[in-house]
Amino acid sequence: MSELNTADKIAAYGGGGLVVLGVFVIGLLEMFLGSTHPVSGEGQIEHEALIPLEVRSGIILLGLLIWAAYAVYKVVATTPATDAGRTV
């Protein structure tokens, strides 16, 4: 059984946490306390959202950026000679 190291945890909990926060947690809040459908199919704003859509999408974007930064870090931080037997 393997475990996550510190960088793994930052990517997993930081990136994933922000994506789940933006998609699911705020979505749940909007559903019950705010606006279930703030924007119509044509893109017109119909109801004010509890948390502005720009903030919500920004949270998701930040999560995605953390995942992307982690992906780049894994490539850059890997030393070809010593980590040739990588398993992930």
Added chain:
Amino acid sequence: MGTNVETRLLGRDVSFTVAEPWLAYWLVILRVTVGWWMLHAGLDKFLAWPFDASWFVGGAAAGTTLGPVVTLFSEGAALSFVNIMVPLGQTLIGLGLVLGALTRLASFFGAMLMTFFYFINGETGGWAHGLVTGELLGLLLFAMFATLGAGRVLGVDAYLAEMDLFKDNARLQWLIG
């Protein structure tokens, strides 16, 4: 870190290593996200009640491959049944995935729903956006959740699997996981 997977696929030996924590992690992230997709769609319809699916089962579906089956539900009691079952089904599928409860059962019905959406939306739109659409990807994700038993990762199914009801019934075990 990782577990070595060794199997055979298309007649060839396949061997690769998977990191256990990342495998568990992505199963949960995908399950919760797809679950919220469905849960939102279902609750949204309940909160904006009444829901009328006649434009879809009676209008859009007519003339499509699945039309002969779907249009049977375009009138009367059958339409009333659809008007309730679509939002209720989406809500229950979403809850099942978010909570990881009866995940395989929820995934089966999720894939079934996506099959209708995929073909009817695709054909009525002339497949203008190509054959790979969000509905097809959703369908494949449901199939993956069912195959891998994603509910056992931080889900209610992990507890259900320990219950005698499920332990003693091999058929019921196919509904969880």
